[in-house]
Amino acid sequence: MNTEQKLQWLPTSAKEMKERGWENADVILFSGDAYVDHPSFGAAVIGRLLESLGLKTAIVPQPNWRDDLRDFRKLGRPNLFFGISAGSMDSMVNHYTASKRLRSEDAYTPAGKAGARPDMPTVVYAQILKKLYPDVPVVIGGIEASLRRFTHYDYWKDSLQPSILAASGADMLIYGMGEKPLTDICRLLKKGVPFDRLTNVPQTAILRAQNETYATNSKWAEIVLHSHEQCLKDRKKHAENFRHIEEESNSIEAAKLIQQIGNQRLIVNPPYPPLTTKELDAVYELPFTRLPHPRYKGKEIPAYNMIRHSVTMHRGCFGGCAFCTISAHQGKFIISRSPESILKELDRVAEMPDFKGTISDLGGPSANMYAMKGKNQDICNRCKRASCAYPTICKNLNTDHTPLLKLYNATRKHAAIKHCFIGSGIRYDLCLHDTGNKTVNQANADYLETVVRHHVSGRFKVAPEHAADQVLHLMRKPSFKLFYELKQKFDQINRKNNLNQQLIPYFISSHPGCRLEDMAELAVATKQLDFKLEQVQDFTPTPMTLATTIYYTGYHPYSLEEVKTAKTESEKKSQNMFFFWYKKEFKEKIISTLRKIKRPDLIKRLYNL
Numbered sequence: 001m002n003t004e005q006k007l008q009w010l011p012t013s014a015k016e017m018k019e020r021g022w023e024n025a026d027v028i029l030f031s032g033d034a035y036v037d038h039p040s041f042g043a044a045v046i047g048r049l050l051e052s053l054g055l056k057t058a059i060v061p062q063p064n065w066r067d068d069l070r071d072f073r074k075l076g077r078p079n080l081f082f083g084i085s086a087g088s089m090d091s092m093v094n095h096y097t098a099s100k101r102l103r104s105e106d107a108y109t110p111a112g113k114a115g116a117r118p119d120m121p122t123v124v125y126a127q128i129l130k131k132l133y134p135d136v137p138v139v140i141g142g143i144e145a146s147l148r149r150f151t152h153y154d155y156w157k158d159s160l161q162p163s164i165l166a167a168s169g170a171d172m173l174i175y176g177m178g179e180k181p182l183t184d185i186c187r188l189l190k191k192g193v194p195f196d197r198l199t200n201v202p203q204t205a206i207l208r209a210q211n212e213t214y215a216t217n218s219k220w221a222e223i224v225l226h227s228h229e230q231c232l233k234d235r236k237k238h239a240e241n242f243r244h245i246e247e248e249s250n251s252i253e254a255a256k257l258i259q260q261i262g263n264q265r266l267i268v269n270p271p272y273p274p275l276t277t278k279e280l281d282a283v284y285e286l287p288f289t290r291l292p293h294p295r296y297k298g299k300e301i302p303a304y305n306m307i308r309h310s311v312t313m314h315r316g317c318f319g320g321c322a323f324c325t326i327s328a329h330q331g332k333f334i335i336s337r338s339p340e341s342i343l344k345e346l347d348r349v350a351e352m353p354d355f356k357g358t359i360s361d362l363g364g365p366s367a368n369m370y371a372m373k374g375k376n377q378d379i380c381n382r383c384k385r386a387s388c389a390y391p392t393i394c395k396n397l398n399t400d401h402t403p404l405l406k407l408y409n410a411t412r413k414h415a416a417i418k419h420c421f422i423g424s425g426i427r428y429d430l431c432l433h434d435t436g437n438k439t440v441n442q443a444n445a446d447y448l449e450t451v452v453r454h455h456v457s458g459r460f461k462v463a464p465e466h467a468a469d470q471v472l473h474l475m476r477k478p479s480f481k482l483f484y485e486l487k488q489k490f491d492q493i494n495r496k497n498n499l500n501q502q503l504i505p506y507f508i509s510s511h512p513g514c515r516l517e518d519m520a521e522l523a524v525a526t527k528q529l530d531f532k533l534e535q536v537q538d539f540t541p542t543p544m545t546l547a548t549t550i551y552y553t554g555y556h557p558y559s560l561e562e563v564k565t566a567k568t569e570s571e572k573k574s575q576n577m578f579f580f581w582y583k584k585e586f587k588e589k590i591i592s593t594l595r596k597i598k599r600p601d602l603i604k605r606l607y608n609l
Helices: 014-019 042-052 091-095 121-132 143-147 164-168 179-190 228-233 235-249 277-284 302-307 326-330 339-350 377-382 402-413 428-432 438-454 469-475 481-496 516-528 546-553 569-580 584-596 600-607
Strands: 027-031 057-061 081-085 138-141 152-154 159-161 172-174 204-209 222-224 256-261 264-268 310-312 361-363 459-465 502-509 536-538
Touching (some): 042 057, 042 179, 121 143, 121 164, 138 164, 152 546, 164 172, 164 264, 277 339, 310 339, 438 481, 459 469, 459 481, 469 546, 536 569, 569 584
Parallel strands (some): 027 057, 081 138, 138 172, 459 502, 502 536
Antiparallel strands (some): 152 159, 256 264
16 A cells, blocks of 8 residues: 555554654544544544644554553654543443453454453553653543543442543543534634633533632533532432433533532533534545554454444434433434435445445434434423433424435435445334324334335344333333334234344343342243343443442432342342243243242243243
8 A cells, every 4th residue: 555545544653644744743642442434433533523623633543551652652742632532432341241251352453352452541541641741731532531521330340430530630521522622622722722721611521629710601500519529428419410410411501510529620511512414414524534544454343344334324312211321422412414415425335345235224323313303492402301202202302204214215226225224223112102293103104114124134123121111111211012012013014015024122131120020021021922032131330321320329310219229140140041031941040039039920921830
């Protein structure tokens, strides 16, 4: 590959910077992921954004933190700041299973090799850079920083941790999707504003001494949370904090949040309004090569292989599931790309040399939330609900699937596309509920049939998560009755069109509030539906979710009522085995367990004994 071709990527070495004629860079990004120049990889998006602002931007992917730290020195000091992201996943989720076992692979590393990043790279990289370049500002961001911006429970350490901003020693934290705050930060820095004066940028967090004054926006309301030290002493106070954090994170007219940590104040400014369609389209128009950097010499990067022929239609998720971190990072408001932007990207994918005619996924966090928003935006502006779909679909939410149907129809007419699959998951409650509008109801019914007929690669994956309504209530998921309705319609569509598609449900055990009898009820329900489950998992407490807060504190943050949770390995195994009631090795143990909890009725329903 010649020099001109290599210049298509952001530079990753001093040699590549020199080839561009740079003595130094304006911004140097450090990432826990391999460098894949694709809009599904956060470091690439941020790098291309900074480049579009006229900044000389370089990236150091997966630096070696174990040796003499040459990777942290090789590009020198930037003119403006260092930027750090742990990668596309929280590093602890990336490294460890729900049972805290070390994973043997890392999908975001060449050849899937584990060990290319430390636990908590946000902290490790920041501490190294502050030691080497104490006078250079360090900005942390990405999902690891977003989820850990306040006092949070760390499942792997089994303890409450302070804001990652304090732990890392960084100068600023950007939470959520970083395009707007970074654009403003860079604009102000180029104007000559000192970095330590950037205290009133929305969607950022800073630390200041207790009595230190700082510039802020006088229009922002202010909520003072319980201090980190108070949360350590009283779990209920941590639960109370979570409600404020979640409500303000999901609000258009949000307040500034302040939390004391030792002798410092954590100041978290409210978020920017969501990007417009035009602004999001502009992100996807940035000059991505859509390929891994040549430094990897053709080694496969599993995460890239999964998405190389996929297209993202929107950001955000208004589901508000208790165990999910998407809205804590991307927000609950849906930001959709224009159909024109999506079709242009499909054209670019179709032109890739290795494209064989199959789009692996045309979706988003939930594939069928595209173009959905409030009918009356004023109502949305005042709303603080974490979910627009729980306990029922909001009456102000427009759930018309017509825009999706039009897009799907366009893909089927594309000359180079043979198959276009929807692989990112569908909220079936959005297309099954009665909107009160016959036209919309018909469009939503047509959507389900269209997906099953044309956009499923043999297996239609959905996530009811549980069968017991009291557990589903804590999960913020719809009643299992709706899954029965989906199954009935799915079977009808298959019969009508002579198809042989499979319905694959996802379930979670050991979720807060889930009891052994609830798992038995799930087993009975899946037996009646003739399912032998494959897609199952134990609940994993990840920072900044409702479920994790309940898991750690024992209280529901909104009611402050006590909620019991399976925590020990023995308790978790006892719940998990009910997924596999049909296997001989679990039968006697399940029967014994149900006798102990005095539920012989469930034994009869499960085994006809």
